[in-house]
Amino acid sequence: MSPEGPDLGKKKDPGEEPAAEGDTKLAQAESGDDRTRETISQILRSDHPAVVTVLAVICAMIVGAILIVVSDDATRSAAKYFTAAPGDTLTTGWDAVKNAYVALFEGAIYNPNGGQLLSPISETLVYATPLILAGLSVTLAFRAGLFNIGAQGQILMSAALAGYIGFAWDLPAGIHIIVAIIGGIIGGAIWAALAGALKAKTGAHEVITTIMLNYVAVFFINWLLTQTWFQAPPYQQAVSRPVDGNAQFWHLFGSGLRVNFSFVLAIAATVFVWWLLKYGTFGFRIRAVGSNQDAARTAGMSVAATYIGVMVIVGALCGLAGASQVLGEANNYHITASVDGGVGFTAITVALLGRGTSWGTFAAGLLFGALTAGSGQLQASTPTPPDLVQVLQALVVIFIAAPGLIRLIFRLRRSKSAGSAVLAKGWNG
Amino acid sequence: MKLELRGITKMFGSFTANDHIDLVVEPGQIHALLGENGAGKSTLMNVLYGLYEPTEGEIVVDGEAQKFNGPGDAMRAGIGMVHQHFMLVPVLSVAENVMLGDEYTRSAGMLDQKKARDVVSRLSKDYHLEVNPDVLVEDLPVGIQQRVEILKALARHAKVLILDEPTAVLTPQETDHLMDVMRSLKADGTSIVFISHKLREVRAIADTITVIRRGKVVGQAEPTASPAELAAMMVGRPVQLKVDKEPADAGEVVLGIDGLSVTAPTGQVLVDDVSLDVRGGEIYAIAGVQGNGQSELTEAIVGLIEPSAGRITLEGADVTDETTDKILGRGVGYVPEDRMHDGLVGGFSIAENLVLDTYDEAPFGNAISLNLSAISRNASERIDEFDVRTQSAESAASTLSGGNQQKVVLAREMSRPLRLLVVSQPTRGVDVGSQEFVHKRIVEERDRGTAVLLVSTELDEVIALADRVGVMYGGKIIGELPPTATAEEFGLLMAGQISDTKESA
C-alpha cells in the first residue's frame, strides 16, 4: 500500500487493533520548505486530538445548520413551493443559518453594531469561568479513574458556604473575600471527599454516591432558602441575602463589564492542574491509580488515600466554581437554588471535550462559554431558538465521542497519538 | 497448506520491527521462531494474523498472494493464533467462547449452543484438548484457557496455527501435554509456528528453526543444534547457559516467616501455616506447580494481602501489619509474577515505570514535585544496563515486547539498595541472553548480602540459582531439598508426595 494513501476502513474494526500503529513518515522530505508542508499536512491528516476536536466542532456546526434550516419558519414555507422556485428555499435557508451563526459570533466575541466593544468577550469569560473550573474538576477525577458526576452538588455546597461567609460575616476588605473563597473551597472539598471516602472505605461506586449527594445538596439549599437567617428579606423569594461588597470579586475591566477576578482563578487552576499532572508527585500517583490500580498498589501506593486525596482536590476545584458563581457577578451576588447555573453537568461535557488535559479543558470551557454567551444574542436577534446552543454542544460531544466517525469523514490516518484512551478508561475504576 | 512470507517489513514510525523477513512454513511442519526480546517475533505473527498491516511484503498461501484486512480474513485463509496474552471473554462459557465471532445460529437467529458444545467435544476428543464446554472461562486455570484458545482456532479450521510463547505460563505437565497436542495436530497436517524462549522445548518439537535478530532473519537451524549454538545464533555472541556461583555465605536471618496462613474471602486456605527463614546472602527458592499458594505467600510478605494468621519479620522487626509502602521502604524489592497486571502501568512511559515505587524519594522527587530530569537520567541508565530494547525512554511500556517489559520491572526493583529481594518468575518470557544477565544479577545481589526469595515454576532455574529449595504444594511448604536433589525427587514433592526420607520438619 502506498504510504500516503488513506489508511481508512482497512481494518474491520479499528477498536480491535491491539495497539495503535504509527505511520508517520516525517524524515523524508528533502528541502526545508517541503518538510514544513509535509509536517503541516501530517498534522492535518493525523488524528491528533486537537485536530479531531476542531473537526468535530465543524461537523457539529454543519449538522446544526441543517437543524436551523428545518426549524426556520420562513424556509419551511418557501420549501412548500420548492419545485417552483428552489432558489427561495435556498436563500431563506442560507439566511437563517448565516444569521444564527453571526448572532452567536456577535454575542460571544465581537459585535460591530452594538454596545461596548469588549462586552461579548466579557460575557464569554463570565460563562466560561465556572465551566473551566468544574471541567478541570471532572478532568482530574477522570485521570484518577473516577467519574465525578457530583460537580453540581459540590458547586451548590461551596456556593452556599462561600455566600454565607460573604453576607453573614463582617470582615475587612481583602480578608473577607479570601476567607469566603476558602469557605467555598472547603465546602466543595468536603462534599466531594465524602464520595471519595465512601469509595475508598466501602467500595461504593462514586457515580452513585455523587449523584445522591447532588440531591442532598439541592434539597439542603432549598431548605436554607427558607430560613430567615439565610433568606433575603422580605422572605418572599427563594433568594439569599446579597454578598457583602468586601467579599465580591473585583471587576477586571471596570464595572461596565461583568468579567471579574474569578477568571484569573480559573487560569490559575488550569496551571495548577497542568503542573500537578506533569510535575506533581501526587499527580503521578493519581495517574498511576487511574490507569492501573493493581500496579499502583503493588508499587506501594495507597489507592484509598489517593481516591480521598484526589476527591478533595476535585471538590476544591468545584469549590472555586461555586465561589465564582456567588462572589462574582454571574448570579448577582445571591445564592439561589440554581446558583450552579447547570454547570455541573455541562462540566462533564467540557471535560470530555478537553480530553483529559488541563489546557484542553480550558479551551473547551472557553468554547462552551462562548456558545452560552452567544445564545443570548441568538434569541434576541433571530427567530432561531436559543436551544440550538445546547444542541450544538451535544453534537460536538457526539462527534468527539466517536473519533472513528471523524476519521471516516475526513479520511484521517490513525496515529500513535490517537487517544481518547483516558476517557475510555475514565470510568473503569 | 503452504504458507510463505515474502519480504515482510513492518515499521512503527521510523522504527523497523520487521525487516524484509522471508519465511516458508511447509504443510504439517512445526516451525519454531527463535529470537531475542524485541526481535520482532510477535510483530511478525501479528502481521501474519492480519492485526498489523505490513509496510511492505506479501503473505502467500498455497501460491496465492493474500491481503488481510483483519484477523477475520486471516482466519478465513486458515490461519489461527494463540496470543502471548489470551483474548477470551471470562464470563462466557468455553463453548460460547469457541463460537464467538463465528456464532452458530439456528432459525430466527437463535444461538446454536448444542452445536457449539458438540464442536468443542469433538475437537477435544480428536486432539486430547480435554475441557468441559460448559464451564465459564474465568473459572479455568491458565493452562486450560490456552486449550480453549487452541480449540477456538481449530473450530475455524485453522491449517496454520500460531502459538506465541504458549509455554511461558504453563506447568511442566501442561507443557508436555501441549507438546502432545502439537504432535497430533501435525500428524493431521496442520502446520504450527511455535515461539518460545525455552530452547529445550524448541529442540524437542521443532522440525525447523528460524532465528530472528533485530528484525532480520539471521539463519535457519536444525533442531539437532546444541542449545549453545542456538543461543549464540540468537544473541550474536556466546551465551553462558549455566549460572556461575560460589557457595552461599549466609548471614543473619533477614526474612522470618512464622506460621503464616492466608485465607481467601471464600474461606479457602491458600497459604497454610508456612514457616521459613531466609538469611542475608542466600537464595531461598520456592519450587512448585503454579497455583499452590506461591503468589499469595509473596503478596503477604510485601503487605499486599493480609495474612489470617502468623507473623512476618524483616531483620527482626515485625512487619505483619505494615503497608506495602513501608515494607518496600525497608529495602525490599518485589518482582510480581504478572508483570502486565501488577508490575507495570501500560500507559506510562518506560521512564515513569522505572520509578513507579521510588517516584517520591530523592533524587526522583519529594512530597510535592517530581524531578523529571533525574527520572529521565535514571531511565537511560537502566535501559542501557538492562539492555531494554526500545525506541526511547518516553515510549509507553505497553509498546515494549513481552521480555523487555519484564526487564523494566527487574531493572526497577534491582537497582536500589536492598535487604530482601522477593522475585517471582524472573525470567518468564525473557530470552536466553537476558536470562543469563538476570541470573547473574540475582546472584550478585545475593553476594552483596541481600536475602533473596525466589519463586519459580522452572525447575532448571530453581536448581541453577537456589542455595536452598522449599517445595510448595497445597499452600504448604511440604519439604525442603538441596538444589543438588534429582529432578525425580523434586517431581514427587511437587506432585504432593512426601517421601519419608527427605521430609523436613
Ligand SMILES: Nc1ncnc2c1ncn2[C@@H]1O[C@H](COP(=O)(O)OP(=O)(O)OP(=O)(O)O)[C@@H](O)[C@H]1O
Ligand atoms: N505498537 C507498537 N508501537 C511501537 N513499537 C512497537 C509496537 N509493537 C512492538 N513494537 C516494538 O517492536 C519491537 C518488536 O516487538 P515484538 O513484540 O515483535 O518482539 P518479540 O520478538 O515478540 O519479543 P519478546 O520475545 O520479548 O516477546 C520491539 O522493540 C517493540 O518495542
Ligand SMILES: [Mg+2]
Ligand atoms: Mg513477543
